[in-house]
Amino acid sequence: MNSVVSRQAQEILPVGSRGTGFYDVTREVAHWVGGTGIGTGLLTLFIRHTSASLTIQENADPDVRADLADYLATIAPEDPGRYRHGIEGPDDMPAHIRTMLTQTSLTIPVGNGRPLLGTWQGIYLIEHRRAPHRREIVMHLLGE
Template sequence: MWQQTLITLRARPRGFHLVTDELLAQLPRLRECRTGLLHLWLQHTSASLTVNENADPAVRRDFERFFNRLVPQGTEGFEHNDEGADDLPAHFKASLLGCQVTVPVTAGRLATGTWQGIYLGEHRDHGGARRVLATLYGEDA
């Protein structure tokens, strides 16, 4: 089984957002996959994908605080600011976290741990809708 789907995630404010359910809603064939992999590729350079805590929203707020301290907006000495003061910091954060995740699929479900979910890191103040290319490959159920 091979399936490739371009998913558009709704626009979100700056921060870290749990998007697992929004992604799965666009992937009905995942339920037909007995064993496989779901590869998610974010088609943007100022946002990121990562897997982490899916229960306590404080974790996502703390992620935002940590990355804002690590890559503060308004640091002098950088040239790239074509789209505003949040432009280059967003690119740095996206590179640190990455634009892709691969999740195993078992018996038609993501084989994540109990407390794991997929985050969209929105690193722009007004990033807009984000596109994720989802490639599912594996054995039919």
């Protein structure tokens, strides 16, 4: 009989933003995965916010992220007269819409103690608010 012992690891990754934009967290996530001692498994990343999100996107050409940011601003523009919710400022409701259209969690396979991302893939926190914020990403790894 072949027995497999599953293990779990979990940690919160704090990320400071300087305002709207894409923040590459690939290195920090990979470093944490490598330090868990889990070689094969499934990594879940979850952002604990409603006005920021996560994505896996191209890490080579920054124009890709700029174009994506422009597109998100176009489909959920800041327009104080457009939204009912505005108590936290004109960028808050568009931030909620942009978060709803993107992702609050990611699932990434892990092999040989590292996230199995493609050559041109990076993990990004997308800050949808203009002001700096302290964000938290829950990292949970299940494997062996």
